[in-house]
Amino acid sequence: MPYLRLYLTLGWALYLVLLGGWIVLQKREPVATLSWLLGLALLPYVGFLVYHVFGPQRIERQRLRRARVRGALPAQPFAEDDEVAELARMARATTELPMTTATDVRLLVDGAAKYQALVADIRSARDHIHLEYYIWEGGHSSDALCDALVERARAGVRVRLLLDAIGASGARHCFGALVEAGGELAWFHPTRFGRVWQRPWTNLRTHRKIVVIDGRIGYTGGMNVTDDQNESVNAAAYRDLHLRLEGNVVRELQQVFVEDWAYATGERDFIGEVARQTPGLPRGPVRAQVVTSGPDSPWEAIHRAHVGAIHAARRRVWLTTPYFVPGEAAMMSLTSAALAGLDVRLLVPRMSDSRLVTLAARSYFGQLLVAGVKIYEYGPRMLHTKALLVDDNLVVVGSANFDHRSFRLNFEVSVLFDDAALAASLAQLIEGELAHAPRVRQGRHRGLLTARLPEALARLLSPLL
Template structure:
């Protein structure tokens, strides 16, 4: 039997529904107080594509971030141990450090020993050595943990320590570490290791999606005395010992009072993911105070202030001689671009190092769209040739460094949960300078007079730039 569709009958109803739908959704989005261009983009998308646009907004839009802030704030209030500041001051870094404290509520601290670990091979060796020395507890937090030749030995080391009576807690991002199956995790659970997942992807969260808010942090705490953080995950993709094409990356091993603040960052994440507040006094051993300023910078959608973004921009503004930036993903917002170009126009030595071949085609395309502006301002642009560059470091003048998990893009600055460390020390900065110089020696410098890419590639790069807020 045929059921003829009378468009003229339904047309007034559809127009009426659309006329109600658009102002209601527009009002909802306007009340989010996002950037004008982002707000306008969402309103136009939802108006033009009511069903598709609504689904995209539901899963990727900003409205969920408000709920995450409330839950994260509860975690902090529950766990705040009242850690004192070491009162480490330095006039050259005072403004940046004060900004960091105001935004993060993490006080400036100190380090007595910081080792810059270059590459996964060196990082995993140092990590295994520290884990073997653990007596009381091990806290690990990772975005990616793979069941491969790198992840399996680390799992076995954790199992061995748990069987010795060491309390082992492992917090993993549910999306980044999705390949870990029950069989791989079974030895950990059998040994008593506590495992929790950050923002698990489950059907029961369909009406409260969190797929766009990932935990990109890498933290390891050993007995509250030694900490590791930086950009290196647990995967063969970053281990030169088993993969000749492993990503080039940096990590840090730290001792001193700074470890207490990294411990707090882990405990906040653990409480947020599990609802369990850990209050064991052994988590807070007496810390040695040093002279190197070290400031933990947690950042994520639980704060509107974009702490890592602001600290990096302010550090660039405070620069007197040079700004060297190494990042795998370069998709800067207006504030970051203006800081970099203004520094170059003031006559500073400004260099931006990115991979020639990234693991993200979209991000690489968007990055290339900024080259013309950078070159016109006098910024040196360098593409690392040998393999994927995954290092995330900022060197300002001869003493200030920012290293950690955050890329130089909107996703790291606004959507992901990230952790970086602000460090102020001439020796460490000199070590980072030598590492960056070695990296630069393996780069191709992009020149303003290079032959222009084909038109279609330039069109694709510039079109991809429109996706910068979510790349």
């Protein structure tokens, strides 16, 4: 055909103008926008398929569902301490979740401690058990949990299990007994590849780990349900941290779960039942505030909480994260704190479970080291702990990594604490981890082909990781 080249050229130009204009109108970071535009230009039509599946998108949750949940489960706020008042107000403005209190907070280090405590609490449940997880894999750890859940479901306890449709896809065969016993199972963002008129939710996952038992006991943190995070059955299991909570802060975790369940299932009738089963509890000594974020909100609340906490630091900033791919604001906060003479420490795994993310993280080390940040690489096992310690009172622990994906794409949950005793416990834990983490020094040998070039190339993908 004599005009085939002309038609192809015009089609390519129209494709770039229309899709490129759509991407530009989303008003995201210029670097990320330019990265997508370049990819679309270099990969005609294929680039559109990649963007359709993996490109950024916003999720508009049904506001009526959220309003009904929050009306049925009102939070019980507590006056913010002067030292964290500004940070707490910002977190409340971006999430509508206020500062409240906890009567008991336990740091559960590694999977064996978490699973043992969780199974014991599940077996004591009387009204309901709510669970939300990103990864749930078959194995010893999940079998123990499933057995406990099935036993409680048969005893008449309402069990609701919400799982990410991709993260837990390999364990679908494990839940037949639970459903047969009366438990309820729902999937968060199931794939929609058969609906070509709708963009799939492949890139928008719930990374939250939430358990609420009878509205009184809550769990959250970094651990999924897998033998890869249980050192009692796997010597090479991830090194990780989880929280066991009691007190009014559990009411906020309950609220987050109920919102997610209503969103995933479309159900609303259960909200009143849950509200009646969620007791009001006395104030506790530990100030605590649940902070959530996800692609359904433009505020990046957990990102803001981290950056705000670091900017508010007066003495030290200790950050531990398995995936370190910071944006400009996060890098500015860390380097500013170090340049101001604060004790800034970054603890990351020597090798994470993603080679690409490890390389991208190391590409930032040079600037951090020059600013005075002390960087340590944990070696014995994969470090999966996600925690921030600021000064002698401020602690943030949750599911969010210190990277673009957690701050912008995933549905995440963290808890901000204002408590000196908890801060001291976390400091002791991090100091113990540093004993197994050699410090990264300036001037270390870094070959062009083995380190510097791969790291630089991986950094180009940072906005997309």
